[in-house]
Amino acid sequence: MKKEDIQFGDWQRMFLGDVPGGFYWEVVLRIAVIYLVLMVSMRLMGKRMASQLSRNEMIAMVSLAAAIGVPLQAPDRGILAAVVIATVVILIQQIIARVGANNQRLESITQGDLSVLVQDSKLHLPNMKMTGITKEKAFSQLRSNGIRHLGEVKRLYFEADGSFTLIRNREVHPGLGILPEIDAEFTNQSCRASDELVCKRCGQKLAVTDTTCTNCGSSERVNAVE
Template sequence: MKKEEIFLGDWRRILLGNAPWEFMLEVFIRTIIIYIALLITWRLLGKRMSAQLTITELAVMITLGGLASVPMQMPDRGIILGVLGLAIAILFQRGLNLITFRSRKAEVITYGDVAMMVKDGVLQLEQMKKNEITKDQIFAGLRTHKIQHLGEVKRAYLETAGRFSVFTAENPHPGLSILPEKDEQLHQAEPQDHTHAACEQCGKIVKRAELKNKACPNCNNTHWTYAVAA
């Protein structure tokens, strides 16, 4: 479009573009058809698309949005091409699901693997670094499972879909608090185990009598805090 053809008060162009008013009816019809095609596509892709999305499912969803928008709005683009694109997206996703179902290696390459974030009440720092996840993110995930401190956790896994799976310990031991640092009122109300201390970095628990300002035996951190009583 040429510069001299642009006017701020040209509301017809702003609202309709260069299409005639009659194209509004065509847009309505196109939208209904593409909407129905999207519903069918979503149904064919399976129940996982209604739950939390994996990386490939998110990519398909974005692709569907791009494929659906063009035939709905562009008068020089036919609907058949958009529907064909939706069909290709279905075939690609189903083919990828079949490959990952048959091959564990392909599944790990495509979706990633489950990572252990907490083991016996201690944060797994190497896995946290590898998966680029922070301590606060882990604590937030644990709080959704009504965990109060790390001593209650036997195992905590970061699933490939980004959720946390938590297995609680049958016999909880003292552990590092997972409450937000700014909530001083709740921290003061927590029952403290005065015979143990917790590493601020990994949550390793040691007896205070054996501490003597030494570094954490698990991560070599030298900063300690109180341990929450089991």
């Protein structure tokens, strides 16, 4: 379209476009066929496509969306190309899924690995840096599970699919508080300070004589809460 063809107030072009009115009846048929193609594709790619998507499944979904958009809007493009692309996407997805089920290394490469964010009531800072998870993001996730301090946490995993898995300590002990400092009134009601010292940065338990944290090297310390 040339720039001189674009004029403000050309409502027919803005809402109906430059295609004949009969094309919109054709769009109804196109979307019905493509909807069927999508439904069959999702069914063939398995139940996981209806739940939380993995990295490969997200790529497959984006590829299907890109293939389907063009024949829906362009009257000069046929539906067959979208069907061919959907078939190729399904085949690639099925091959990767079957090979990955028997090959742990390939599955790790394509799907990613889980990372330990909290280990034995202290933050695993190198893993957090590698995965891009901030301290506040980890604390937010713990708070959403009813955790008030790190002494309640045995493990916090960041799964390959982007979800979090929490494993609680069987025996709770004092740990670094994770409730927001801005809500001091609730924090004082929910937790009380103990005599134990922990690193303010990672939650490592400290002795009175420790000048720096053996886990992260920080010199900041606070009283653990219980």
